[in-house]
Amino acid sequence: MEIWSDVVCPWCYIGKRRFEKALADFPHADRVEVVWRSFQLDPSAPDRPVETVAEHLGRKYGGGPEAGRSMIERTSALAAQEGMSWRQAESLRVGTLDAHRLLHAAGELRGELKEALLHAYFAEAQNVADHETLTRIATSVGLDEVQVKDVLTSDRYADEVEADVRQAAAYGATGVPFFVFDQRFGVSGAQPVATFRQVLDRAWAAREPGIEVLGGDSADDQACGPDGCPI
Amino acid sequence: MEIWSDVVCPWCYIGKRRFEKALADFPHADRVEVVWRSFQLDPSAPDRPVETVAEHLGRKYGGGPEAGRSMIERTSALAAQEGMSWRQAESLRVGTLDAHRLLHAAGELRGELKEALLHAYFAEAQNVADHETLTRIATSVGLDEVQVKDVLTSDRYADEVEADVRQAAAYGATGVPFFVFDQRFGVSGAQPVATFRQVLDRAWAAREPGIEVLGGDSADDQACGPDGCPI
Numbered sequence: 001m002e003i004w005s006d007v008v009c010p011w012c013y014i015g016k017r018r019f020e021k022a023l024a025d026f027p028h029a030d031r032v033e034v035v036w037r038s039f040q041l042d043p044s045a046p047d048r049p050v051e052t053v054a055e056h057l058g059r060k061y062g063g064g065p066e067a068g069r070s071m072i073e074r075t076s077a078l079a080a081q082e083g084m085s086w087r088q089a090e091s092l093r094v095g096t097l098d099a100h101r102l103l104h105a106a107g108e109l110r111g112e113l114k115e116a117l118l119h120a121y122f123a124e125a126q127n128v129a130d131h132e133t134l135t136r137i138a139t140s141v142g143l144d145e146v147q148v149k150d151v152l153t154s155d156r157y158a159d160e161v162e163a164d165v166r167q168a169a170a171y172g173a174t175g176v177p178f179f180v181f182d183q184r185f186g187v188s189g190a191q192p193v194a195t196f197r198q199v200l201d202r203a204w205a206a207r208e209p210g211i212e213v214l215g216g217d218s219a220d221d222q223a224c225g226p227d228g229c230p231i
Numbered sequence: 232m233e234i235w236s237d238v239v240c241p242w243c244y245i246g247k248r249r250f251e252k253a254l255a256d257f258p259h260a261d262r263v264e265v266v267w268r269s270f271q272l273d274p275s276a277p278d279r280p281v282e283t284v285a286e287h288l289g290r291k292y293g294g295g296p297e298a299g300r301s302m303i304e305r306t307s308a309l310a311a312q313e314g315m316s317w318r319q320a321e322s323l324r325v326g327t328l329d330a331h332r333l334l335h336a337a338g339e340l341r342g343e344l345k346e347a348l349l350h351a352y353f354a355e356a357q358n359v360a361d362h363e364t365l366t367r368i369a370t371s372v373g374l375d376e377v378q379v380k381d382v383l384t385s386d387r388y389a390d391e392v393e394a395d396v397r398q399a400a401a402y403g404a405t406g407v408p409f410f411v412f413d414q415r416f417g418v419s420g421a422q423p424v425a426t427f428r429q430v431l432d433r434a435w436a437a438r439e440p441g442i443e444v445l446g447g448d449s450a451d452d453q454a455c456g457p458d459g460c461p462i
Binding site: 006009010011012014015041057060061071074075078104105107108144146147150156157159160171172174175176177178180182183184185186187188189190191195198199202208210211212213214215221222223224225226228229231 | 237240241242243245246272288291292302305306309335336338339375377378381387388390391402403405406407408409411413414415416417418419420421422426429430433439441442443444445446452453454455456457459460462
């Protein structure tokens with residue numbers, strides 16, 4: 001399954017915890033592969049921060065930083081119900097393209113890096129657009145420092161990020177988190193744990209039992225197997 | 232789509248060319264994503280070569296190196312029809328786990344590395360188990376030398392290789408190349424170009440038009456979108 005999310009998206013982090021709780025109780029959890037996909041919620045956000053999220057919200061929806069902080073407080077209360085600490089009121093509004101490029105570079109460590117970036121942003125109010133901060137976070141989960149710097153000083157993996165964003169649009173997703181099971185069932189938003197469990201059950205029941213083999217007669221196949229490569 | 236293959240598998244390389252020809256003429260080629268999967272045809276092959284492929288074939292099927300060379304010559308003739316040069320008679324029998332681990336480490340460069348490894352083995356009779364040779368091939372397509380050495384001196388990505396092999400077995404594949412479209416249609420062996428085209432057409436026609444969205448009422452979703460993160 002695939003999960004589209006952004007590093008600075010509060011519902012993505014809360015939804016991640018709820019989904020993880022559902023998955024922990026799912027009897028076939030060891031057969032579920034999670035692939036994290038990129039989504040840029042606010043592509044116009046600057047790489048060098050000029051304001052906090054609270055200031056930005058207050059400016060966008062009116063009421064000033066105080067109103068912004070009060071919106072964040074309501075999210076914090078829900079995050080606390082999931083056992084998460086939340087310092088988003090201090091978080092800076094920043095772009096996430098570089099963070100997403102690193103996620104694509106992370107290979108087998110993508111899941112660990114995703115969690116570390118969300119934790120850094122929401123629980124520690126770190127600047128996840130700053131290259132030194134990104135390098136520290138990425139190496140803390142095991143990425144190679146030289147490779148991280150190569151990615152950050154280039155535009156590598158930008159195409160992969162864009163392809164993810166395009167795929168989300170093709171699925172009709174306008175927001176995140178967005179969960180897709182077997183390229184077949186979608187779930188939008190930080191749904192309750194019970195809803196995620198229902199969808200896991202449904203997707204499991206509906207999974208394809210196997211594949212249909214097409215093409216020539218297998219006796220004539222030009223293939224290599226345990227007995228060699230017949231011609 | 233996914234293609235299972237091994238670096239030392241002649242039908243895999245010939246099948247790759249035939250599939251590429253079919254794909255080049257396929258009108259929706261830009262919508263087809265190819266993911267290379269690992270398969271170890273001969274896991275007991277040594278990392279330090281002790282014989283050529285011709286010697287191994289002659290020992291396994293009888294007739295000595297001469298018989299082995301004559302088997303390879305017949306494959307060479309078919310490879311020549313695809314415009315490929317073929318020096319497999321000089322190739323060494325070696326294990327491919329390290330080559331596959333590097334392929335998993337290659338990220339966006341996996342396709343380029345796959346072609347480079349097959350070319351090195353079949354067209355240039357290079358030892359694709361030797362770490363210096365692997366480093367040279369991997370860096371020639373753009374991988375970072377430090378990262379390559381880190382992978383080769385560790386056992387990183389061995390789990391990913393094993394997961395690929397297990398998935399092939401779950402699909403019922405006993406040999407390679409093995410092509411799977413949309414986790415739904417399979418093709419075994421180096422089929423003719425026309426067969427690959429038929430399967431591409433069939434898989435395209437049968438592709439899912441979209442996904443079914445499950446879960447709560449979208450008005451109540453806790454999701455972030457272009458208009459913010461409503462609570």
